[in-house]
Amino acid sequence: MKKTRKFGRWSELPMDMLRSVLELLTIRDFHRTKIACWNWYLCSKQILRPKYGSPLLMLSTEEGRCHMYSPGEDRVYETKSDFSGYRFLGSSGRWFLAADSRSQLSIIDVFSDERIDLPPVESIKGDLRGVLWVDEKNGDYVVVWQFGSHEFLGFCKKGDDHYREITTHIGVPVDLKGVYDMVLKGYSLYVLTVHKYIRHLDLSGQDGFKDVSENQRFPVKTRDLFSENIVVKTSGEVLCVRSKVHETSSFTRRRTFHVYNTYPEDRDPGTYYYDGDIELKSLRGEALFLDLGIPVKVAPDHSLGIEPNSIYFSRGDRYCHKKVSCLDMCVYNLATKTSKPFPGLSNLKVKDALWFLPR
Numbered sequence: 001m002k003k004t005r006k007f008g009r010w011s012e013l014p015m016d017m018l019r020s021v022l023e024l025l026t027i028r029d030f031h032r033t034k035i036a037c038w039n040w041y042l043c044s045k046q047i048l049r050p051k052y053g054s055p056l057l058m059l060s061t062e063e064g065r066c067h068m069y070s071p072g073e074d075r076v077y078e079t080k081s082d083f084s085g086y087r088f089l090g091s092s093g094r095w096f097l098a099a100d101s102r103s104q105l106s107i108i109d110v111f112s113d114e115r116i117d118l119p120p121v122e123s124i125k126g127d128l129r130g131v132l133w134v135d136e137k138n139g140d141y142v143v144v145w146q147f148g149s150h151e152f153l154g155f156c157k158k159g160d161d162h163y164r165e166i167t168t169h170i171g172v173p174v175d176l177k178g179v180y181d182m183v184l185k186g187y188s189l190y191v192l193t194v195h196k197y198i199r200h201l202d203l204s205g206q207d208g209f210k211d212v213s214e215n216q217r218f219p220v221k222t223r224d225l226f227s228e229n230i231v232v233k234t235s236g237e238v239l240c241v242r243s244k245v246h247e248t249s250s251f252t253r254r255r256t257f258h259v260y261n262t263y264p265e266d267r268d269p270g271t272y273y274y275d276g277d278i279e280l281k282s283l284r285g286e287a288l289f290l291d292l293g294i295p296v297k298v299a300p301d302h303s304l305g306i307e308p309n310s311i312y313f314s315r316g317d318r319y320c321h322k323k324v325s326c327l328d329m330c331v332y333n334l335a336t337k338t339s340k341p342f343p344g345l346s347n348l349k350v351k352d353a354l355w356f357l358p359r
Contacts, residue, residue, distance in 0.1 A: 018040065056068050056071075057356075058088050058091070058096065059352075060086075060087065060088065060350070061351060062350075065084055066086065071305065071340075074342070074344040076348065083108075085101045086100055087352070089129055089130040089132075090130050090131040090132040091354055092133050092134040093136055093358055094356075094359060095134040103121055104117075104118075104120060105119075105130070107134065111358070121145065121163070128146075129146050129319055130143060131182060131184040133185065142155065142156075142157050142186070143156050144166075144203075145163075152166060153165070155209070166201065175195050175197040176193050176195075176199040176213060177195070178193050178195070179193070179194075179319050179320070180193060181230050181293075181320065182293075183231070183232045183292075185232050185293070187202060188201070188202060188203070188232075190238060190293070192228065192230045199213045200213045201213075226242045227242070227244070228242050229293070232293055239261060239288070240259070240260040241257060241259050241290060242258045242260070243257045245328070257311050257313075257334065259280040259283070259288070260278060260280065261280060281334075282309060282334070282335070283308070283334060286308065287306050287308060287309070289355050289357065290311065290313050291312070307331055307340075309335050314328070314352075315327050315352075327352065329342060329350070329353050330342075
């Protein structure tokens, strides 16, 4: 009698074997694989992974399509779903704040297609922009959006069925008026105002927001030729990153960066003085992601492909509404003062890009 071989199901692989497989996957494949079935999802929860995965770029092309680019592999990936017509405004881990062609906002997990529809935004008359924060553990989220040169920001949290308004001009002290850049960390919104002060808003309350700003101003003067972004550290300390494009010839250009501390009293060896300003000459092993407004500690073995003492940049005018928009995807090394090129993007007509760090 001929024996027939019995093949087990992939979903029934022994946990030890499955764990060994999942530990070898890239962060992109790891997120896709763990939603294959309940058994694989449970196994993924037992794997200790770094807080962040390797940095990726979410790209929007002139043809209206979206791609993901991995600098470490110099490879362009197709997104799991067709996001044609969508604009990605901000990200938090693997979650993106997205707007469709009707400016309807939603939060999308780009690896699993899980989607959270947000309250409708009415009367959009300008370029919609926004930031996002998602708590991966309990699913809480905060969304802040802005459009055109309007006098208000809108925000909502998990459970809200409408947006609440934050005025940026009416009834606001002169120093705290306007929005030049903003960073969302949990329920704290940090706004770099047009007069280069930091406005700090607490969005955690049930009845709106609370302005908890201190008289904190950057010791840098405004120059129209510079783009200015802020980075908020875990301690709440705010750094200012200024960049400038230098035209070296008719066909080439280079961008330079300077990083400043908000606290003039800082006199540690990691700073030096530049035109009366306090400029950091080292990021002490960290990398700054300007699209996210956060610093990231680089692993000693550089296993995640994040380069230390580097600035990850896509554009500096995401919120300040400059007349001439300048997309310039690069990784700038603060020590060598050089930018790393991305050959894999040479054949793509990229219209917009966002750095993100999947968890």
